[in-house]
Amino acid sequence: MCSQKKVGIIGSGLIGRSWAMLFAGAQYNVYLYDIDEQQIEVALADIGQQLKLLEGNGLLRGSLNANDQYALIKGTTQLKEAVEDAVLIQECVPENLELKRKVWKGIDDIANPNSILSSSTSALLPSTFTDHLKHRKNAIVSHPVNPPYYVPLVELVPAPWTDPDVVKQTRRIMEDIGQTPVSLSKEIVGFGVNRLQYALLNEAINLVSEGIFDVHDIDKVMSDGLGMRYAFLGVLETTHLNAEGFVSYCERYGKMIEGISRDYKPAPKYEGNIVRQVADQLEKSTPLERLQEKRNFRDLGLSKLSLLKKQMSKLF
Numbered sequence: 001m002c003s004q005k006k007v008g009i010i011g012s013g014l015i016g017r018s019w020a021m022l023f024a025g026a027q028y029n030v031y032l033y034d035i036d037e038q039q040i041e042v043a044l045a046d047i048g049q050q051l052k053l054l055e056g057n058g059l060l061r062g063s064l065n066a067n068d069q070y071a072l073i074k075g076t077t078q079l080k081e082a083v084e085d086a087v088l089i090q091e092c093v094p095e096n097l098e099l100k101r102k103v104w105k106g107i108d109d110i111a112n113p114n115s116i117l118s119s120s121t122s123a124l125l126p127s128t129f130t131d132h133l134k135h136r137k138n139a140i141v142s143h144p145v146n147p148p149y150y151v152p153l154v155e156l157v158p159a160p161w162t163d164p165d166v167v168k169q170t171r172r173i174m175e176d177i178g179q180t181p182v183s184l185s186k187e188i189v190g191f192g193v194n195r196l197q198y199a200l201l202n203e204a205i206n207l208v209s210e211g212i213f214d215v216h217d218i219d220k221v222m223s224d225g226l227g228m229r230y231a232f233l234g235v236l237e238t239t240h241l242n243a244e245g246f247v248s249y250c251e252r253y254g255k256m257i258e259g260i261s262r263d264y265k266p267a268p269k270y271e272g273n274i275v276r277q278v279a280d281q282l283e284k285s286t287p288l289e290r291l292q293e294k295r296n297f298r299d300l301g302l303s304k305l306s307l308l309k310k311q312m313s314k315l316f
């Protein structure tokens with residue numbers, strides 16, 4: 001691995017900006033590349049504003065002030081400048097297989113043989129867009145969760161040819177910038193986050209579709225119920241504490257869970273009447289023109305929760 005703490009961020013949209021801020025917070029030299037010069041200007045202005053706001057609210061990460069963090073981020077339209085000698089190159093271009101293949105080929109042609117080639121993709125399997133790279137053993141997916149500044153999880157997904165050492169190095173870098181990496185042993189459709197997320201989403205849609213719950217009540221089951229526990233314990237540890245350990249939980253509740261599970265309907269189709277029905281109810285409480293306001297509310301809540309989690313982590 002290169003000794004310099006330089007990272008190249010490829011694509012300066014929503015996720016590229018978040019990565020830039022996270023790396024700058026940990027004092028990396030950040031090169032933010034985009035094909036669109038205007039997009040870089042917008043991104044840098046937005047990052048500057050976000051860092052100031054975070055500082056004002058006492059939420060800025062790391063030990064440097066907002067100005068010093070901002071000074072570590074350099075915008076560029078020269079791919080070479082972003083890629084050369086970077087410890088890690090984090091690709092954040094739109095979720096399109098052909099585009100990712102093309103962008104990665106361009107990076108691979110000029111990348112240092114030791115640079116980690118990391119993609120932010122939410123759903124594309126790394127084997128589908130890294131097979132043609134000469135440095136493909138350095139390729140990995142580091143999938144963040146939105147908004148990454150407040151939600152620290154990063155899923156690390158190797159391709160079949162990824163060097164296990166690259167997984168370890170990426171894990172260390174993610175820890176270094178204050179994220180929480182989790183590693184999949186091999187690629188699988190949906191990775192881990194979306195497999196769990198969509199299991200819940202499918203069941204929520206089915207329950208609304210059958211008229212068992214309305215949209216607001218099924219959402220409260222998570223936000224005011226299960227989600228509160230899951231903010232501190234995972235799905236599995238929750239069961240461990242709900243009985244005298246996991247073995248006792250399975251003895252007590254295993255047959256009941258198997259019975260309920262046999263009642264699940266297949267995954268719903270995301271089209272037709274049910275889409276309008278759910279959208280109508282959601283838009284009543286959060287009209288489309290107020291989505292940004294609600295996102296700000298979400299981010300404020302998440303920032304306070306992340307502070308609480310930090311304090312709580314010292315207790316057990």
Ligand code: NAI
Nearest residue numbers: 011012013014015034035092093094095120121122144146
């Ligand atoms: P975005 O659309 O906001 O930004 C994409 C950026 O890539 C734009 O600035 C665009 O100008 C730039 N771009 C397009 N073609 C390019 C090229 N050839 N070279 C360099 N830059 C190029 O996209 P967003 O939301 O930031 O997503 C990026 C990646 O992160 C996607 O793979 C997405 O699946 C993933 N992701 C997104 C999350 C989200 O909530 N938005 C969450 C987790 C992952």
